[in-house]
Amino acid sequence: MCPARRPLPPSSSLPAIRSLNDEPESRILSALGDLYGLYCPLPTSLAFQANSAHKDLLITADSGYASDNDEDDGKDEENFELREDPYERAFAERWLTSFLGRVEELTCFESEDSQQHAVDKAYCVLASFLGQDKEEDVEDTEITRDYHFALNLDSSEAREHEENTESKTVTVQLTDGLAGRDNTDHTDVGLQSWGAAFIFTELMCNGPARLNFSRDALGSAPHIVELGAGTGLVGIALGKILPRLGVPKSTIIATDFHPTVLANLEANIIKNFPTQIQEEGSMSPPIQAARLDWQTPDLSSPLDKQADVLVATDVIYGPEHAIWLRDCAARMLKPDGVFWLMLTVRTTGKFEGISGTVRASFNGHDGLRNPQGCVLTILDEECFARPSGIGRGDESEYRLFKIGWASWGIKEHS
Template structure:
């Protein structure tokens, strides 16, 4: 397949439904991405890379009436006059601007990219098998992530994007007891104030406080061979930048748990991409060759009760960890379903939730007790076994964070 198409197609025309991703070739996926680059990031990929593989789907008619846009004039005219060429170019730019500004098309492209990134990841459940090499798979994920950032940045002025670019390269270093240190990229590029699904792009106070507690007193959380054996399976829910999992990777070998399986999970594509970078950077730079490996995994809590194809498989977790993961009232219910599916019968779930009394997240932490409840009767439900209110250190967290609530959760019967 080759041949120049010459103009980008609307996302609703060139992108197949996510359920058809398995039927696409590597070339078709690459071409679909190049088409999106030509619309939303035109300086990154030249038009000459657009191939006929972008056209196996029925063209959209949403832009057909826009004759003034220049969608067709530039490719049917045989007039070589310079003025006509200028008019054609101007018309093409107007057409692209209209397409680029179309909210429906942008939303369609954003959802498609999120699905592609989730399926293209090598650790995804049933990852796409069309890639010729691991390098090609990684290139696809990186290109899709770049496009997603461009879409999320649409409409923001240069100053805002420059600030975010600086934030994206901002690395934070954390040091804890037992000579444990972690260096993280707080990847804030593309963050939207109204999108709570990508809050994991920055390291929040709760994870810092929790790591301090883990390193100061691991026995408090049952992190020992006596409690867990030699090779426990430990899963972090809503891992964000990966601080807790990366601290555990360095902490566990010194406790005799060097054969532990560590899985850091999250859902938002940009968060997962940043999480993988942090894992790779810290484990490759670690001077402790005995550090436990950490696997990143895409996990959607909403699928816990309905999807037989669970990304974490059938192996239960001996320990679950989560810090500051509830940002809406329904999140506690989804978290309960996820933990109920994943936690071993004798396992324990440690949840440290930030208490915010003001703002749009005010009172959300109260949903933990409302959903999980306290143990009052016997039975097979996942319940709060113990809880403790923790004061927020002055040097940690944001102004809207009042305190933290530590929950020990397990099976009640």
């Protein structure tokens, strides 16, 4: 085994910005890797795990909410001293800012992917600086990142609709209005993207048909509503995936109840579908934002049409949420519709026990009945471990519930 490399001070090891074009790509990537190793020992970026358990996860930027409890392999004193050195940090920050300012004109990258990889890494390190500043003033910090997901076009039907077969990636650009903030009970938690949204989006991209996101299951113009959308990752990704799966005319409505979260969500939608929004009259964006409070749902336009699919990630973090969502969903879901609910299980702290409220609420006994006499029931349930580098330390696992109408009580999950 090789001994760990001694960290070098950024001021003496980074290549000069003005001569970056004379450097080989490997030197720049290695410099960024060193900065990352020095300043981001936690959380482990997915970019660093490409060869480990989550090979398929193509998210190249850190979700930003990884655990404080993860094992820290950056505890050695040398790293610590260097990391805390204000001169070195300021130098690294200036270098990264200049690098990002010039990256478009650099010709040393061998491919767009490696250039994007470098940009992602630079942003991750800068983001970590903001995180370290949180004692000072990060209340209004906004960070915009690109998240990349590998799209698996597993059906021939989907492949037929894919114009560019080389392009198998879905990229979602999100502004996270609360980067670096570590406060889970704030009412604007939806300004962050949460682990469950990443896991669900990864699942949608990795096996869309498995979640019935296919032309066969949805038809050409399904109506899809996201509940508690937050930054909009899931809905925006769906808006990008569905046309590529042969579902060209979906209507996706991403909902939330918090005004600031809604404003951020709208801005994220505009960022991701700029052409459709500018070319007024020719095409409308596949996704729109709307206000919806699960407790007192106002189902007037654009929410007056029943949904083929409801989707929600990490929306159960209060004792009353599961019941509100159940009754809200019961008013919104078509008789043959599906509600995908991705629960985040937190087994410690004040959220302990809340995950149990989903099974208790959707047990088929107390829910609203539809005109056919059916109640919303858990039809299937699947568990996902938290991958390293995604989610916060108090998130122990994720459970995906497939919920639909049934005329009987809870169906036992085998």
